[in-house]
Amino acid sequence: MPVRLSVCRRGGDTMRPVIGITTSTLKPKPEFPLTQVATTRAYSEAVMRAGGIPLLIPPLPEIAEMYLDAIDGLILSGGGDIAPWRYTTEPPHPQVYGLDETRDALEVALAQAAVARDMPLLAICRGMQVLAVALGGTLIQHIPDAIPSALEHRPEPLRVPLPRHEVQIAEGSRLAAVLETQRLSVNSGHHQAVRTVAEPLQVVAHAPDGVVEAIEVRKARFVVGVQWHPELLGDEAVHQRLFKQLVQAARGGRA
Known part of the structure; x- marks a missing residue:
């Protein structure tokens, strides 16, 4: 018998859309020997401030469509790196960290299905x-191996607040329209970056060193990826x- 997920979406007289957030x-650790799923609270707070209801999504790829x-x-x-075999035949770089094949499987499936459904999607850092x-x-x-003159996109050790740099956003892009600017100061905490994109994605922002900082599907309701952490x-x-x-x-309804 199929499982059906449902949540209450009404807040007062206004429909509050449910925004799923991957985790x-x-x-397990000695002090808590059980597997947990989590993400930083800032994502949920940003969704609530925007008028949505945050819903955390555990990494269970077998129910991706049900989510x-x-x-x-x-x-x-955001999070650790994606398994390199998904995008290259090169061996994993020694600096690759935090691999989680189950999370990869879920998020790849979610991304593909969300774009196919024209579901609004915001992809952040690893998510992009x-x-x-x-x-x-x-x-x-x-990044340091591919672009020796690159900015420090991820300090070691990682610290908060994250370091910042400017990005240049393409004129006429959806991102520029949403942010109402073509130059923006952003934070940075990543050692990997997008090298190439395939249709229907387009690159719409770069750092001064040429690193890709944002991508989008121009004709979608809203499909945008940013390399920085706007929730912070x-x-x-x-x-x-x-x-x-x-x-x-x-708010336009489920795709």
Whole structure:
């Protein structure tokens, strides 16, 4: 008998769209010897500020389509690296970390199905890389090796607040329209980057060193990927606009 997922979507007199947020797997530790799933609270807070209801999605790829049936929009969240075999025949770089094949399988399936359904989707950091790979693109495994003169996109050790740099956004892009600017200061915490994209994705923003910082599907209701972490910049209205646009697009109903 099929399992059906349902959630209450009404808040007051206004429909509040449900936004699914993917999660990471936390391995058992001596002090808590059970597997957990989680993501940072900032994603949920950004969705709530934008008028949506956040719903965390555990990495269970066998019910990917059922997850999409239960939500109105999707956030592919940040995390560790994607398994290199999904986009290259090269061996894994020594700096590749945090591999989770189960999460990869779920998020690739979600990305492909969400785009096919024209479901509003915001892909963040790792999520942008998942979106690119899911639709046929490739990644740079370690930015310093591919671009020796690159900016410091991921400090070691990783620290918060993350370092910042500017990005240039393409004129006429959906992203430029949403953010109402073509130049933006963003944070940075990644050592990999999108190398190539396949249709229907387009590259729409770069860092000063040429690293891809944003991608989008121009004709979709809302499918945007950003390499930075806008959820950690919620006190800056320009970054919160991404979540507002996601929720607004999701209010149009389930795809």
